[in-house]
Amino acid sequence: MDDRRRNDRIDAHDVGLQVINGVDGEQLGVIGNLSKEGMMLISSRQLYTDGVLQLTIQAPSDLDCGPISLGVKILWCTPANSPEEYWAGLETIDIGASEGASLDQLLNYLAR
Numbered sequence: 229m230d231d232r233r234r235n236d237r238i239d240a241h242d243v244g245l246q247v248i249n250g251v252d253g254e255q256l257g258v259i260g261n262l263s264k265e266g267m268m269l270i271s272s273r274q275l276y277t278d279g280v281l282q283l284t285i286q287a288p289s290d291l292d293c294g295p296i297s298l299g300v301k302i303l304w305c306t307p308a309n310s311p312e313e314y315w316a317g318l319e320t321i322d323i324g325a326s327e328g329a330s331l332d333q334l335l336n337y338l339a340r
Contacts, residue, residue, distance in 0.1 A: 237261035237268065238338045243288065245334075250282035250297055257316075259285065262338065264331060266300065266319040275305045275316045283318075291337050293330040298323040 238261060245259040247269055257271035269275075278301065285296040299322030308315045323331065 237263045237266075238335055240267075240338050241270070243338065245288075246286040248284040248286065248295075250284050256281075256283070260315065262335065264320065264328070264335065266303075266317065269316045269318055270308065271305075271314045271316055272312060274314050275302045277302055277304055280321070281318070285331075285334070287330065287334050288337070291334060293333050296323075296327050296330045296334065298327060298331070 240259045240262045243259075245262070247256045247259060247267075248254070249256050256273070256275075257269050260268040260270050275281075281300050281302065283298055283300055285298070287293050287296055298320055300318040301321050303317040303319050305314050305316040307313070
């Protein structure tokens with residue numbers, strides 16, 4: 229597996245960006261880092277490699293871009309340093325044009 233990324237990830241852990249499962253509305257975790265191509269998710273449940281998820285990122289309310297929906301593929305998942313917590317690498321595989329613009333706005337917000 230080639231682990232080189234096209235874009236650097238931006239640290240997002242301190243912002244507390246919630247990620248919701250777009251199918252059942254369950255909170256999956258918070259974003260550790262983020263780029264246009266993917267994210268590291270900190271989750272309370274194990275995710276399985278090669279799975280596909282429809283997610284919604286809850287953007288900060290002061291950003292005024294609304295929730296961001298996207299499709300991702302699970303590249304890896306490993307137990308974190310905390311009990312009952314997992315780190316998962318997710319690759320963005322589907323995002324609409326308006327959602328992509330909102331993601332760009334979120335990334336610019338996080339980079340400040």
